[in-house]
Amino acid sequence: MKATKKFLMAAALVGGLTLSACAPGPGSAGGGATGTAAETVDVGIVYSKTGPLAAYGEAYYEGLQAGIDYATGGTGEVGGTKLNLTYHDDGGDPDKAVSVAKDLIGQDYKILAGTVVSGIALKLAEQAAQNKVLYISGPAATDAIQGINKYTFRSGRQSLQDVATAGTFVDDLKGKKVVVFAQDNAFGQGNLAAVKAVLGAKGATVDSVLVPEDATEFTPFARQLIDAKPDLVFAAWAGATSGSMWQALNQQGAFDAAPVVTGLGDAATFGAYGAAAGKISFLNHYFPGAAGNDVEKAMIEAVEAAGKKPDLFTPDGFVAGQLIVQAVKEGGSDVEAMVSALEGYSFDGPKGKTTVRASDHALIQDMYQAKLVQKDGKWTPELVEVVPADSVAPAEAK
Numbered sequence: 001m002k003a004t005k006k007f008l009m010a011a012a013l014v015g016g017l018t019l020s021a022c023a024p025g026p027g028s029a030g031g032g033a034t035g036t037a038a039e040t041v042d043v044g045i046v047y048s049k050t051g052p053l054a055a056y057g058e059a060y061y062e063g064l065q066a067g068i069d070y071a072t073g074g075t076g077e078v079g080g081t082k083l084n085l086t087y088h089d090d091g092g093d094p095d096k097a098v099s100v101a102k103d104l105i106g107q108d109y110k111i112l113a114g115t116v117v118s119g120i121a122l123k124l125a126e127q128a129a130q131n132k133v134l135y136i137s138g139p140a141a142t143d144a145i146q147g148i149n150k151y152t153f154r155s156g157r158q159s160l161q162d163v164a165t166a167g168t169f170v171d172d173l174k175g176k177k178v179v180v181f182a183q184d185n186a187f188g189q190g191n192l193a194a195v196k197a198v199l200g201a202k203g204a205t206v207d208s209v210l211v212p213e214d215a216t217e218f219t220p221f222a223r224q225l226i227d228a229k230p231d232l233v234f235a236a237w238a239g240a241t242s243g244s245m246w247q248a249l250n251q252q253g254a255f256d257a258a259p260v261v262t263g264l265g266d267a268a269t270f271g272a273y274g275a276a277a278g279k280i281s282f283l284n285h286y287f288p289g290a291a292g293n294d295v296e297k298a299m300i301e302a303v304e305a306a307g308k309k310p311d312l313f314t315p316d317g318f319v320a321g322q323l324i325v326q327a328v329k330e331g332g333s334d335v336e337a338m339v340s341a342l343e344g345y346s347f348d349g350p351k352g353k354t355t356v357r358a359s360d361h362a363l364i365q366d367m368y369q370a371k372l373v374q375k376d377g378k379w380t381p382e383l384v385e386v387v388p389a390d391s392v393a394p395a396e397a398k
Contacts, residue, residue, distance in 0.1 A: 038081055039080075040081065040082045041082070041110055042109040043083055043110075044086055044112045044113070045061075045086065046097050046104075046112060046115055047090060047116065048117065049087070050091050051090070051093070053092055055311075057116055059311040059312060059313040061087070062306060063316060064085075065321075066306075066317070067320060068083065068321040069321075070321065071324075071325035078328045079329060081332065090117065094117070094119050097117075102127065105131045110335055111135075111324060111327065112134070112135045113137075115137060116138055118142035118185070118190060121154075122142060124137070125137070125149060125151075134338045135151055135152045137152065137153065138156060138320060139316040140154075141158050141162065142187060143193065144190065145158065146158060146160075147362075152361065155320035156285070157285050159190045160198060160394035161365070162191070164394070165369070166198075166261050168391070170232070172202075174204070178205070178206050179209060179228050180233075180234050180235075180236065181221070181234070182209075182211070182236040183212075183238070188236050189210070191236035192236075195234050216241065219248050225249070225257075226252060233254065233257075233258050234261045242265065242269055246272050246273060246274075250274060261283070263285060264282035264284040266311045266312040270372060271378075273379075278379075280372060281370075283368070283387075284370040284381070285312060286313075287311075287312065288300055288310045290368050290370070291352050293350070293352055294348075295349055296315075296351070315349065319363075322347060323345070327341050343361070351365050353366075354389075360397035362394050364389045366389045369387060370384055
């Protein structure tokens with residue numbers, strides 16, 4: 001489905017393949033590991049329990065609980081090996097996250113996972129390479145994770161997949177000016193690079209308005225955006241200032257100047273677009289019900305049974321659980337064997353068929369086009385179209 005004359009996609013932070021080795025469902029998590037057997041494997045989860053992206057961290061956490069439970073058949077064990085998961089708050093602070101990671105590695109933890117913050121994910125990837133431990137990044141979307149080292153994987157999508165999905169909304173970008181409106185951080189810069197790589201390759205000229213991450217007044221930046229005279233705006237934004245940012249763009253007339261494109265964020269953002277929400281088209285990583293498969297249903301049931309609601313990054317936690325179980329099932333406590341177990345691994349995840357590309361560890365997965373509709377007085381996402389995994393798969397890292 002192509003976009004209407006004006007469409008907007010709300011990006012939060014913060015990629016069908018035929019080879020199938022499905023993740024174990026309930027009751028099927030056993031099996032002997034090919035690596036070193038162990039009674040317990042320690043897994044350190046580093047995520048934002050507090051800080052500006054705590055809501056994303058909570059969704060990841062709830063998904064992880066459900067994913068571990070699903071993939072181990074409710075036992076918390078893999079072939080007799082107990083998974084000892086400990087949870088550590090990064091607070092959105094890279095230095096704090098690195099300190100936690102070093103401490104866990106010093107305690108002989110073999111697996112680290114988590115973080116919704118792109119800058120933190122890059123730091124933890126460095127620690128993984130330096131210390132030869134397995135690291136499975138969470139919702140952090142930075143493309144720099146792709147192919148960064150042999151020990152680093154991801155459980156969510158990346159910015160290139162967002163941007164490629166954006167490209168499915170438009171016809172011809174040749175000769176058009178695309179302006180990226182984003183926060184000046186690793187996430188925003190990553191999106192800018194992705195737009196240049198993907199939409200620039202389709203003939204667009206790409207410019208940017210990058211906003212300081214600590215900014216609270218967005219009117220001057222909205223004016224810069226309008227003065228740039230874009231044909232299309234790609235907005236990449238995350239965190240508590242999203243509502244204020246969209247309000248400023250609306251008040252300054254940015255939506256009259258050009259179509260504004262971004263990805264549909266978490267449920268807390270659904271009301272941030274005001275009366276224009278029903279006229280907007282969105283790219284989307286995930287919303288509850290988007291996939292409709294049995295794994296997604298199991299995830300939703302588990303999260304709701306825990307008294308929570310699934311959201312944008314719940315699948316990222318769930319997939320992390322599936323990857324952790326696969327790594328231990330096939331690799332035991334041997335990190336090199338764990339890496340081999342994940343490279344090329346294809347499984348049924350909450351978004352459908354999901355594959356870890358062996359060459360650069362990109363996570364190939366479906367994406368979505370969505371719209372917001374009014375239901376019972378609330379804005380609710382509705383699926384427009386599934387964007388197949390192979391059509392938005394990022395180019396292989398060199």
